[in-house]
Amino acid sequence: MRETPLRLAALLLIGSLPHCSLAQEQDFSKVQLKVTKVAGNVYMLEGDDAGNIGASVGEDGIVIVDDQYAPLAEKIQAALKGITDKPVRFIINTHYHGDHTGGNAYFQKQAPVIAQDNVRKRLETGGGAGNGGSVHFDAKPAAKDALPIITFDHDVTVHLNGEDIRALFFPAGHTDGDSIIFFPKSNVVHMGDDFVTYGFPFIDVESGGSIDGMIDAVEKVIAQLPPDVKVIPGHGPISSLDDMRVYVNMLKETRDIVQKALGQGKTLDQMKQAKLLDPWKKYSGDFINQDAFLETLYNSLTGQKTGKFLKHN
Numbered sequence: 401m402r403e404t405p406l407r408l409a410a411l412l413l414i415g416s417l418p419h420c421s422l423a424q425e426q427d428f429s430k431v432q433l434k435v436t437k438v439a440g441n442v443y444m445l446e447g448d449d450a451g452n453i454g455a456s457v458g459e460d461g462i463v464i465v466d467d468q469y470a471p472l473a474e475k476i477q478a479a480l481k482g483i484t485d486k487p488v489r490f491i492i493n494t495h496y497h498g499d500h501t502g503g504n505a506y507f508q509k510q511a512p513v514i515a516q517d518n519v520r521k522r523l524e525t526g527g528g529a530g531n532g533g534s535v536h537f538d539a540k541p542a543a544k545d546a547l548p549i550i551t552f553d554h555d556v557t558v559h560l561n562g563e564d565i566r567a568l569f570f571p572a573g574h575t576d577g578d579s580i581i582f583f584p585k586s587n588v589v590h591m592g593d594d595f596v597t598y599g600f601p602f603i604d605v606e607s608g609g610s611i612d613g614m615i616d617a618v619e620k621v622i623a624q625l626p627p628d629v630k631v632i633p634g635h636g637p638i639s640s641l642d643d644m645r646v647y648v649n650m651l652k653e654t655r656d657i658v659q660k661a662l663g664q665g666k667t668l669d670q671m672k673q674a675k676l677l678d679p680w681k682k683y684s685g686d687f688i689n690q691d692a693f694l695e696t697l698y699n700s701l702t703g704q705k706t707g708k709f710l711k712h713n
């Protein structure tokens with residue numbers, strides 16, 4: 401599940417720009433949604449390179465986490481119908497990117513969208529997304545009916561299907577509006593894009609994301625959850641806490657080596673020439689390659705982020 405820059409550009413834009421040319425270059429008609437039962441009453445819906453959807457399905461109806469791209473909304477609806485006839489009751493967005501919020505306008509005709517305050521702000525204003533270097537996209541302001549009707553600052557809980565579905569805000573990770581969603585009874589967590597399996601992650605430092613925030617979020621989740629919890633990544637197959645441990649170790653090691661080079665007065669170009677991230681090159685992908693992740697770390701560590709993150713209990 402790799403995202404090429406073109407496809408990412410499309411996915412970032414598409415939620416807010418239904419007629420943009422990039423959207424038309426992507427052929428959504430061929431996308432097949434794959435439905436997997438994760439654990440308890442939680443399902444995962446995967447569609448090509450779009451963000452994974454988590455769905456709590458039970459006697460009260462459906463709560464979905466993220467809604468992929470607008471052109472896939474009817475396919476998502478059909479896939480949900482294949483699981484239950486019950487209605488969608490709430491939609492929760494893990495963050496504002498268009499491959500996770502593109503279906504908001506469609507689904508909000510059925511049920512309210514819930515998201516952290518900054519998700520609504522970023523959808524409303526549009527603006528730049530990127531790593532502060534070679535990876536950059538522009539997002540246009542979203543239509544009013546795509547904006548989350550309900551927003552929260554720190555956390556919110558939806559009590560349906562016998563589950564306390566809890567969305568917790570983790571600031572300054574993948575973006576400045578990330579929520580991680582817990583399904584404690586089913587023993588499942590949806591990580592949003594704070595955890596992905598496609599290689600070096602995209603950290604949207606232009607939208608308030610940071611390497612330290614991403615590490616903080618993943619470590620707090622690992623510390624809180626039972627060892628057999630099922631993990632839905634923002635992109636990629638169902639994973640485990642051990643998978644997240646390997647991932648967060650990579651994040652810490654790569655951060656530390658760039659931090660050390662910064663302390664030695666090295667420039668970004670010198671770090672690129674020295675191939676500082678070579679020991680982790682297996683994470684280098686089409687979307688975020690070695691140089692792009694080096695830029696991400698450099699820009700995050702030399703930016704204004706202070707590493708003061710929320711305490712969660």
Ligand SMILES: [Zn+2]
Binds near residue numbers: 495500593
């Ligand atoms: Zn994202």
